[in-house]
Amino acid sequence: MTITNQKTAPNGIDTQALQDTLDAVRKQPELAQVTFGIDCEWLGGCHQRSTTADVVQNGAPVRTTRFTMESDEPEALLGTDHAPNPGEYVLQALAGCYAATFAAQATVRGIELETLRLEMETDFDLQGFLGIDQRVRPGAQAIRVVVHATASNASGEDLQALVEAVEAHSPIRDTLANPVPVTTTLAR
Structure with missing residues (x-):
């Protein structure tokens, strides 16, 4: 990378956004609480597909955009090598x-x-x-x-x-x- x-x-x-974030979290420590999630579907064998869930900060969604990720294994490790x-x-x-x-x-x-x-x-x-x-x-x-x-x-x-x-x-x-x-x- x-x-x-x-x-x-x-x-x-x-730098201003960084300082604003530091100040906000110092004043409201609950803003430091963030939850990430995914929903994963098995596609067979070692292959699966996941979709991201909402990113939640202090109980409220701060990102609702969805991203998709797949994983698999190389053939030598029982997979079909369709993804990392x-x-x-x-x-x-x-x-x-x-x-x-x-x-x-x-x-x-x-x-x-x-x-x-x-x-x-x-x-x-x-x-x-x-x-x-x-x-x-x-x-x-x-x-x-x-x-x-x-x-x-x-x-x-x-x-x-x-x-x-x-x-x-x-x-x-x-x-x-x-x-x-x-x-x-x-x-x-």
């Missing part, structure tokens, strides 16, 4: 969140990113998914991210501090790095 800053606002972030697999979507979710967090955190710090590229990989051990070895967790074994960032108004130390701020404040990284309650209910 490569992002090149071509907007007139630093990092493509409207869920593991790639996990990396995409992290990449998207990192990009947004880099832009916002850089703007707060006065760093004007010229480029940002993220190389990402994740490893799975299929023994857990297939139930072959109960000692092997079915989830990702590791996620690796290499950040390539340039900013002529920032030193290497500034960029390293930015990377650390992104790690500390990325919601998706936090979701992946820390246990999150997941409740699965059969509708009847």
Whole structure:
């Protein structure tokens, strides 16, 4: 993933909108409560299609536009290879969140990113998914991210501090790095 800053606002972030958001959430912490959702339909085998639901902030919809996503698995992993697999979507979710967090955190710090590229990989051990070895967790074994960032108004130390701020404040990284309650209910 490569992002090149071509907007007139630093990092493509409207600094006044960022400040207004910070001020609003400080005054009304309930505005920080946001819910995302999808509705997923199985298409057979490992192939599925999801449609986004409303994005809700503090109980009110703030985006009602719908987007469609599909996932599948490569043939070697029992799929038909019609779409990216869920593991790639996990990396995409992290990449998207990192990009947004880099832009916002850089703007707060006065760093004007010229480029940002993220190389990402994740490893799975299929023994857990297939139930072959109960000692092997079915989830990702590791996620690796290499950040390539340039900013002529920032030193290497500034960029390293930015990377650390992104790690500390990325919601998706936090979701992946820390246990999150997941409740699965059969509708009847």
